[in-house]
Amino acid sequence: MLDDFFTRAVLAGLGLALVAGPLGCFVVWRRMAYFGDSTAHAAILGVALALAFDVSIYAGTLAVAVAMACLVSALVARGQAMDTMLGVLSHSALAIGLVAISFVPSARSDLSAYLFGDILAVGRADLVLIWAGAALVLGLLILRWQRLVTSSLNEELAMAAGIDPRLERLMLSLCLAVVVALAIRVVGSLLISAMLIVPAAAARGWARTPERMAAGAALVAAGSVLAGLWSSLRLDTPAGPSIVTAAAVFFLISQGVRRA
Template identity: 85%
Template sequence: MLDDFFVRAVLAGLGLALVAGPLGSFVVWRRMAYFGDSTAHAAILGVAMALAFDMSIYIGTLVVAVSMAFLVSSLVARGQVMDTMLGVLSHSALAFGLVAISFVPSARSDLSGYLFGDILAVGRPDLALIWTGAILVVGLLVLRWQRLVTSSLNEELAMAAGINPKFERLVLSLALAVVVALAIRVVGSLLISAMLIVPAAAARVWARSPERMAAVAALIAAASVVAGLFSSLRLDTPAGPSIVTAAALIFLVSQGVRRT
């Protein structure tokens, strides 16, 4: 009944939702929203690099996102004022990326796709890569779950238990870089952080434990994908922004539930 491209779009979005929920929960717990922005905005620089050197978009984006993750982690270790520093890095990375991509003529016509996503153009190789990456990141989070949760909620308790909070922060940073690389084709660099933060923020109302919050966040992200894509199909609206809009509406409903 549905065209193949729409089925692939739904599956790609669900793959992103699978990992965005748990990872987004850590972003919320650690107040890493600005970090998500800086890594996601740097993805545009990765796109420019990939196109200039005729390599995979995913590889170029991953290289730049991982570099940004290491840079931010080193700044945290040095005790830099992170809200200001991440704000500078976030907007500077986006500006450098947009300037760099302007030198690649073939990319100018596709710029909106890199900024806001082009999930309806996802092919079978993209789909396989998204699901492989998502499963690997989720597996990493499951294996290190207790260490990551403890270091996120109380670093002093983590050190007392023999956990290195700096290393766990680096693990999260690298996982976030991988998700940014995966999501560039789905929701674009400007909306990636929204897909991490909004479902996790909405899940807080229903959370009685970290595990439940991560699971509910993944379900909300999945519902946002399905609702956003169907509304995009019906209303002829951009798919990526429609997905984030659906997530925002779920967040507003959850806030109403909290007040009652």
């Protein structure tokens, strides 16, 4: 069954959706959209370094994404303005990554795959890494769920309950870095943030509890993967952008249902 490229693409997309939905809820609650952009755009630099030193794309992307996540967390902790600092780092990371990748001749022809993903080229080894990483992040979110939710919704209440908001913010940053590394082959660096934010935003309108919102976001993300891959196969459109387009359609539907 896994010899079928479309089956591998579906499994890879569902693995990403399983973790992107719940993690995206924290991105929405904490208003960390720019944070996701900064980490995702830095992934291009990780790709360039991985190709230059002949190491795994996932390893290079993860290393740079973790470094960016730690840098952003440190700057925010020192009192820097969140939106301005993240805006500067986001666009700077993308520009530096694109300049760096231009010095790697083997990567120039595949640049669009790293920017917009190439889920149809996912192999068996990619599937193992995607599902293992998704299971790791999802397990961490489940174990620390109450702490993460409390610190996300009210940091003062979290401190009163003996929870360190800085530690929880760092944990989320590291989880986000792992998901970025996993998603580089699925939707690309430019669309990773959309897969985190759009399903969570779609589920937010009708969910009454954080747990239901997380489950709803995962379902929307999974539905987006299936609908996007189906439309890509039928209409011969790029798979990564098709997945995000499907997520946007689900968001519009959720808004219409909510108003009705």
